[in-house]
Amino acid sequence: MNKPPRRTGAWQRREVSPPLNEDPVDQQHEEHDYCSFPVPVAVDLSLDQTEDLRKEVEQLRKQMEELSVRHRFCLGRFAASDDDIWFYTRFVTYNHLMAFWRLIEPASHNMVRVTRARAATTRSEGSMPAAHR
Structure with missing residues (x-):
């Protein structure tokens, strides 16, 4: 009956550093050189x-x-192409569009957006006799 050789434990396999014959205080200074x-x-x-x-x-x-x-999708994307500015805005150039915007921007907060549905309702109300409104 052959037994396999016994494995050595982790403790026995660890590397052991050679003993230092120096003072522990000196060892501390060598390991931590804060003044370097x-x-x-x-x-x-x-x-x-x-x-x-x-x-x-x-x-x-x-x-x-x-x-x-x-x-x-913004106008800045098309600023380099006058053809694209013309296609999307019908302004000749980006500079023309920006000049127009600078003119109307101060009054833009007073503008009212009218949708097609709202415009159709307004038109139909306008064509009714006053008694039916």
């Missing part, structure tokens, strides 16, 4: 990496803004 200064090359590399990451973030923000403008 970083190597200038390492600082320069980390600053370069930080600057590169900032540039990348700025580039990604610009791309995101461009994509959001493309996916929104």
Whole structure:
């Protein structure tokens, strides 16, 4: 009856560091060097990496803004194309449209929106005799 060799436990397999013949207070100072200064090359590399990451973030923000403008339906999207401005607004150019807007914007809060349903109701009321209103 052959028994398999006994496995050694984790405690026995652990690596044991060689004993230090130094004072524990001295060991503490060697492990924690709070007065050390970083190597200038390492600082320069980390600053370069930080600057590169900032540039990348700025580039990604610009791309995101461009994509959001493309996916929104707004006049700014068509500002570079006079043909598109003409198609959607019947103004010759974007500048003409903006000039018109600057003229009417102060009074825009007084404007009333009339829908086709409301306009039809108003017309039908206007054609009725006064006794039926």
